[in-house]
Amino acid sequence: MxxxxxxxxxxxxxxxxxxxxxxxxxxxxxxxNKACEISIYKFLIPVFGAILLAILIPEETMNWFIVIALVLVVTDIITVNIKSIIR
Missing domain, CATH: 1.20.5 (Single alpha-helices involved in coiled-coils or other helix-helix interfaces)
Structure with a gap:
């Protein structure tokens, strides 16, 4: 129970x-917006999750591997959307 x-x-x-x-x-x-245009932002979920985890749980630390992975995810999102950003 x-x-x-x-x-x-x-x-x-x-x-x-x-x-x-x-x-x-x-x-x-x-x-x-079209679904194909905004679905790429779902990849930001692990970025915000990792940042919030590092902020809210003091035992967790952000090492360089995590920071590099998060930067690569953000870079990929910018790369995919570069045409709409330039317009």
């Missing part, structure tokens, strides 16, 4: 709201 503490309920509500907000943002983006 699962018992929820107030902290557990708070986490459940937080994740539900986070999921709802992400879907609203995604479909709002689809309303004004």
């Amino acid at each position: 699962i018992t929820f503490t107030p902290f557990g309920w708070g986490l459940l509500i937080y994740t539900a709201l986070l999921s709802a907000v992400s879907f609203v943002l995604w479909y709002s983006g689809l309303k004004y």
Whole structure:
């Protein structure tokens, strides 16, 4: 049997709201742009996840391999979208 503490309920509500907000943002983006144009930004999820992990969990550190990987992901996103950026 699962018992929820107030902290557990708070986490459940937080994740539900986070999921709802992400879907609203995604479909709002689809309303004004093509799916192929904005789907590349889904690759930013690990970038923000790694940055938030390093900020929120003091035991985790950002080593050079992680920083280089994050820079490569951002560079690839810019490379794919360079035509729309220049316009």
